[in-house]
Amino acid sequence: MSQATISTTPSLSHEQIRTYQPSPNCLEGKTILVTGAGDGIGRVAALTYAKYGATVLLLGKTISKLESVYDEIEAQGGKQPAMLPMDLESASYAEMQQLENLINKEIGQLDGILHNAGVLGELTPLEMYDVDIFSQVMRVNFTSVFMLTQALLPLIKAADNGSVVFTSSSVGTTPRAFWGAYALSKQGVEGMSDIFTQETQATTNLRFNCINPGATRTNMRAHAYPGENPMSLKTPEALMPSYVCLMSDDSIGVRGQVIALQPK
Numbered sequence: 001m002s003q004a005t006i007s008t009t010p011s012l013s014h015e016q017i018r019t020y021q022p023s024p025n026c027l028e029g030k031t032i033l034v035t036g037a038g039d040g041i042g043r044v045a046a047l048t049y050a051k052y053g054a055t056v057l058l059l060g061k062t063i064s065k066l067e068s069v070y071d072e073i074e075a076q077g078g079k080q081p082a083m084l085p086m087d088l089e090s091a092s093y094a095e096m097q098q099l100e101n102l103i104n105k106e107i108g109q110l111d112g113i114l115h116n117a118g119v120l121g122e123l124t125p126l127e128m129y130d131v132d133i134f135s136q137v138m139r140v141n142f143t144s145v146f147m148l149t150q151a152l153l154p155l156i157k158a159a160d161n162g163s164v165v166f167t168s169s170s171v172g173t174t175p176r177a178f179w180g181a182y183a184l185s186k187q188g189v190e191g192m193s194d195i196f197t198q199e200t201q202a203t204t205n206l207r208f209n210c211i212n213p214g215a216t217r218t219n220m221r222a223h224a225y226p227g228e229n230p231m232s233l234k235t236p237e238a239l240m241p242s243y244v245c246l247m248s249d250d251s252i253g254v255r256g257q258v259i260a261l262q263p264k
């Protein structure tokens, strides 16, 4: 195995990541794949990465939503994105390897992956949790995240300073009653980020971190808290400085962290 040069750039603190001020074009030259790019936080992340100069690969389930994000990126003058329709509940590992081949052939590089797609499942005691919904949530939020990361590893390891960002939640950091498979999937994601970090940090510059966005004004939040006034919540746009930071070279050296954007 070839030995990569380990970066000595100092890490940023969580507070510096939360209050990061991106410079224009700080993602110029990077190719970033965003899952769940058609809606909610993923949609805004895709638009924002494009705004800061990245070529964005839009992975998602609903093609019409990906098309509208594609059009918005073009309208804002961003680099031409690519749409990668994929249902993470049913996609096979072979399809994910084909995706890696396709990106390699058509674009030739991958610098960042934002694992953002997620489903909520049921909010109910484990005793009554529907086992089919349990497996669907684990597949989308956890197993497919592992499969896609592993399938894309050859490409992202070849980047100078690749960055993989997972999406956790407060109930992933601390399990909470009634959050069932969602909480367990997010706990698993935090563990996955930690293990990938331990297994790669001695030999590569590739970094793995988790973001916990905290309560944010999206459809998922509205389903989880139907009685809440959405206007009392921060918007996905407000999260973007941290999302950009973790993809930019300013966060080289930040590894194995869980960054909560709404500290308690």
Ligand code: NAP
Residues within 6 Å of the ligand: 035, 036, 037, 038, 039, 040, 041, 042, 059, 060, 061, 062, 065, 086, 087, 088, 089, 090, 115, 116, 117, 118, 119, 140, 167, 168, 169, 170, 212, 213, 214, 215, 216, 217, 218, 219, 220, 221
């Ligand atoms: P959202 O508005 O419901 O968006 C979820 C995204 O995931 C959509 O683009 C959706 O695509 C995609 N997705 C769902 N199932 C998929 C599948 N089988 N294959 C491919 N894509 C799929 O949720 P959000 O609030 O933006 O959440 C984004 C991430 O932040 C999630 O991981 C969530 O757990 C996490 N999070 C959110 C909050 C919050 O308060 N909003 C708090 C903590 C953590 P379609 O629209 O095409 O189905």
